[in-house]
Amino acid sequence: MSWELDQVHQDFQASARAFVDRQVRPLVESAEEAGSFPAELWKQLGAAGLLGLITPEAHGGADGDGLAVALLAEELARASGGIAVTALVSAYMAAPHVIRHGTPAQQDRWLAPLAAGEAVAAIAVTEPGTGSDVARVGTTARRTEDGWLLNGRKMFITNAGLADLIIVAARTGDTGRGGLTLFLVGRGTDGLSLGGPLAKMGWHSSDTREVLLDDVALPADAVLGTENRGFYQIMEAFQLERVALAAMGIGHAAECLDLAREYAGQREAFGEPLTHLQTIRHRLAAMEVELEAARLITYQAAARLDAGHPEAARSVARAKYLAAISANRVVDDAVQLFGGAGFVEESPVARHYRDVRILRIGGGTDEIQLEILTRGMA
Numbered sequence: 001m002s003w004e005l006d007q008v009h010q011d012f013q014a015s016a017r018a019f020v021d022r023q024v025r026p027l028v029e030s031a032e033e034a035g036s037f038p039a040e041l042w043k044q045l046g047a048a049g050l051l052g053l054i055t056p057e058a059h060g061g062a063d064g065d066g067l068a069v070a071l072l073a074e075e076l077a078r079a080s081g082g083i084a085v086t087a088l089v090s091a092y093m094a095a096p097h098v099i100r101h102g103t104p105a106q107q108d109r110w111l112a113p114l115a116a117g118e119a120v121a122a123i124a125v126t127e128p129g130t131g132s133d134v135a136r137v138g139t140t141a142r143r144t145e146d147g148w149l150l151n152g153r154k155m156f157i158t159n160a161g162l163a164d165l166i167i168v169a170a171r172t173g174d175t176g177r178g179g180l181t182l183f184l185v186g187r188g189t190d191g192l193s194l195g196g197p198l199a200k201m202g203w204h205s206s207d208t209r210e211v212l213l214d215d216v217a218l219p220a221d222a223v224l225g226t227e228n229r230g231f232y233q234i235m236e237a238f239q240l241e242r243v244a245l246a247a248m249g250i251g252h253a254a255e256c257l258d259l260a261r262e263y264a265g266q267r268e269a270f271g272e273p274l275t276h277l278q279t280i281r282h283r284l285a286a287m288e289v290e291l292e293a294a295r296l297i298t299y300q301a302a303a304r305l306d307a308g309h310p311e312a313a314r315s316v317a318r319a320k321y322l323a324a325i326s327a328n329r330v331v332d333d334a335v336q337l338f339g340g341a342g343f344v345e346e347s348p349v350a351r352h353y354r355d356v357r358i359l360r361i362g363g364g365t366d367e368i369q370l371e372i373l374t375r376g377m378a
Contacts (some may be wrong), residue, residue, distance in 0.1 A: 003296065005071075012068055016075040019048050028080045031205035032351065035197065037086045037162065038205075046117025051091040054240075055099060059111035066240050067302040070247035074295075077251030081355030082205030084248055089158045090114060093241045093363075094121035097167050097182060101225030101233055106184060110165055122159035124211050125169045125234060127152065132368050134169070134234055135177045139213060141170035147219040148172075150183065150191075154211035160194050161207040163187060168213065173228040180230035183222050191216035202354035238364060239305055239313060242320040245363045246298040249327030252356040253291045256334035256349050260284060263338055274337070283337065287330045294323040314373060321369035324359040331356045 005013065027038040045051050053068045055061020062068075069092050076084035095114045098106055098121075113119035130136045139152025150170050160166065166185045173179030185192055195210030225233045261284055264274040274280045301319035304312040334349045335342040342349045360366050 005067075005299070009067055009071060013071045013075065015048075016050065016072050017078075019050065020075045020079050023048075024076065024079045024083060028083065028205070031080065031083060035204050037083060037207065041083070041087070042117035042120065044117070045087055046115060051087065051117055052111075052115030054092065054096065055111055055115045059107060060115045061111070065302075065306040066243055067299065067306060069240060070243050070298060070302040073244040073247035074251040074254065077248035077355075078255040080205060081248060081252060081352070081358075082203040084251070085158060085203055086162070086206045088244050088248070089123065090121045090163075092244050093237065094123040094159075094165070094167050096237050096240060097123070097224055097233060098184075100236070101182075103221070105221070106224065110184075113164075119164040120159055120162045121165045121167065122157055122163035123167045123237075124154040124157045124160070126154060126156050128155045128210075131156075132365055135180075135231055136175075137169050137171060137180055139168065139170040141172045141181060141183060141218075143172075144217070147217065147222060148183065150185070150213045150216040150218060152213050154213070156198070156208055157211050158206055158208050160209040160211050161197060166192075166211060167224060168211075169230050169234060170213075172230075177231040178228055180234075181227050182224040182230040182233055183218055184224050185213075185216060185218065185222070189216055189218070200358075202351075202356070202358055204351075204354075239316050241363050242316050242369075243298065243302045243305060245359055246294070246301070246316075246319040246323035249323040249356060249359045250291065250295050250298055252352045252359075253287075253294065253327040253330035256331045256352050257284070257287050257291055259349055260287065260334040260337045263341075280337065283333055287333050290326040290330050294319075294326040298323050317364075317369040317372040320364060321366055321373075324366065327356050327359060 052061030053064040057063045142149045164187045168183045172181040191214045193212045198208045267274050298319040301315040304315045331352050
């Protein structure tokens with residue numbers, strides 16, 4: 001048994017880090033200021049094979065695994081949470097629905113462009129009054145002679161303003177888990193409109209909006225997967241999404257630990273570098289322990305998910321919970337160590353502090369992960 005990455009994944013991690021250092025980091029500051037994802041990155045990510053890691057080779061992907069997705073998420077988040085989540089939502093939170101449940105025609109239409117960065121996808125489940133309780137989605141889809149008519153509102157939808165394809169959850173049957181269906185809604189569809197970009201505490205370089213569906217007419221073949229099975233398709237896709245978000249937390253924490261170590265070695269207090277103070281050295285060591293524990297449990301969750309392990313869902317819940325909380329603590333400790341220098345906007349640790357907080361909410365809150373882990377106790 002080994003706790004180390006195999007050579008294939010080590011090589012991929014190195015190539016992903018090199019890509020991020022070369023192509024992503026130089027764009028972070030301008031993307032944050034502009035409040036938008038750098039458009040040129042899409043095709044660069046696609047050409048590097050970073051948007052099609054789990055896409056079948058027949059559709060231009062690598063037919064790879066969730067551990068590779070976790071490694072990519074970690075490396076992207078080291079540079080920018082907003083840039084990371086934009087790419088990850090399209091390629092590994094929305095596209096997997098088409099990979100797993102799309103018809104051959106739907107896959108032919110969307111998978112290759114998404115993997116190449118020539119198209120962008122979003123997933124629209126959350127509503128103004130419905131977040132964690134997916135089974136209570138209220139957006140409706142009514143059958144017509146020609147297909148379906150969708151009406152409702154979605155809120156906090158990442159990539160909505162960029163998306164060529166929005167995967168929409170709507171109610172086609174009874175209340176509860178058994179009555180949801182997923183639909184493919186293309187950009188420019190009549191009745192589809194978007195709110196303005198939401199001003200967020202973090203993820204400044206990502207696009208987040210309200211999605212409005214007002215008599216959106218769709219053909220019968222717009223159904224993605226099986227009618228009235230959408231809830232279960234969403235729960236299935238949540239597993240990789242949560243691994244990716246946990247890995248983003250690792251990336252934020254790893255970057256801040258590196259920054260904190262460098263700063264502590266250079267900054268002097270009382271005539272000596274901060275690392276000469278035992279309390280600082282011990283804090284850095286504790287940050288490392290938290291980071292490595294989160295990294296191991298996240299890699300394990302990804303590997304178990306790839307292997308179809310019977311405990312995969314619980315491993316994913318543990319990873320999402322631990323990595324999100326640990327990342328927040330490590331980043332907070334980095335801000336504390338930087339002192340006033342960590343509180344000003346131009347400090348990278350300030351940006352990571354803003355970006356990392358959402359990881360305890362998005363993709364399933366801390367409370368949802370704990371509920372998964374305590375099912376059957378009551």
